[in-house]
Amino acid sequence: xxxxxxxxxxTATEGAIVQINCTYQTSGFNGLFWYQQHAGEAPTFLSxxxxxxxxxxxxxxxxxxxxxxxxxxLLKELQMKDSASYLCAVKDSNYQxxxxxxxxxxxxx
Amino acid sequence: IAGITQAPxxxxxxxxxxxxxxxxxxxxxxxxxxxxxxxxxxxxxxxxSNTAGTTGKGEVPDGYSVSRANTDDFPLTLASAVPSQxxxxxxxxxRGGSVTGELFFGxxxxxxxx
Numbered sequence: 001x002x003x004x005x006x007x008x009x010x011t012a013t014e015g016a017i018v019q020i021n022c023t024y025q026t027s028g029f030n031g032l033f034w035y036q037q038h039a040g041e042a043p044t045f046l047s048x049x050x051x052x053x054x055x056x057x058x059x060x061x062x063x064x065x066x067x068x069x070x071x072x073x074l075l076k077e078l079q080m081k082d083s084a085s086y087l088c089a090v091k092d093s094n095y096q097x098x099x100x101x102x103x104x105x106x107x108x109x
Numbered sequence: 110i111a112g113i114t115q116a117p118x119x120x121x122x123x124x125x126x127x128x129x130x131x132x133x134x135x136x137x138x139x140x141x142x143x144x145x146x147x148x149x150x151x152x153x154x155x156x157x158s159n160t161a162g163t164t165g166k167g168e169v170p171d172g173y174s175v176s177r178a179n180t181d182d183f184p185l186t187l188a189s190a191v192p193s194q195x196x197x198x199x200x201x202x203x204r205g206g207s208v209t210g211e212l213f214f215g216x217x218x219x220x221x222x223x
Contacts, residue, residue, distance in 0.1 A: 042214035099151030
């Protein structure tokens with residue numbers, strides 16, 4: 001079966017750095033997405049990786065290793081507004097999105 | 110403001126009743142999707158439409174139907190609601206030809222079936 005694994009919950013301190021991991025087992029690979037979802041709101045697109053390596057976008061970076069079936073989302077200089085759930089999703093060989101259950105990130109002052 | 114509009118925002122429904130969740134987008138996106146989100150689970154695709162006039166089944170289509178009469182509207186109908194359909198429903202769209210195919214989501218419809 002197809003599977004996306006990510007930690008259920010993480011806690012970090014304001015101003016610090018946090019890394020949220022995602023491992024996947026899917027039938028084929030056509031890209032990996034990270035979305036941010038604040039409580040009670042819609043998911044919003046953060047990043048997309050299709051080739052190995054690091055993609056940097058301001059305070060957020062996303063890394064992909066296709067051979068290891070692994071990605072991480074790195075958040076720097078954490079702010080209270082970064083408290084949210086972070087969803088990892090992989091597009092499989094049929095271009096269908098397979099979603100992880102999400103990682104709830106709690107930021108403490 | 111461009112985007113996706115869902116209605117209703119929240120609804121409590123008796124089991125056995127028929128319910129239609131409305132979804133309208135003004136971005137002229139070709140593809141539209143309906144997902145349900147349940148605690149502890151990833152988003153699950155119910156139905157999708159790659160273009161007006163066509164629809165397809167997702168991962169959890171049973172008990173749901175959709176139509177796509179035009180580009181903008183993609184309603185989701187529960188013919189006879191059951192308690193297991195209690196969930197938050199998200200409508201989404203994506204632009205054809207986009208490199209990433211990123212999804213744009215509506216604000217969600219919270220449905221409780223009693």
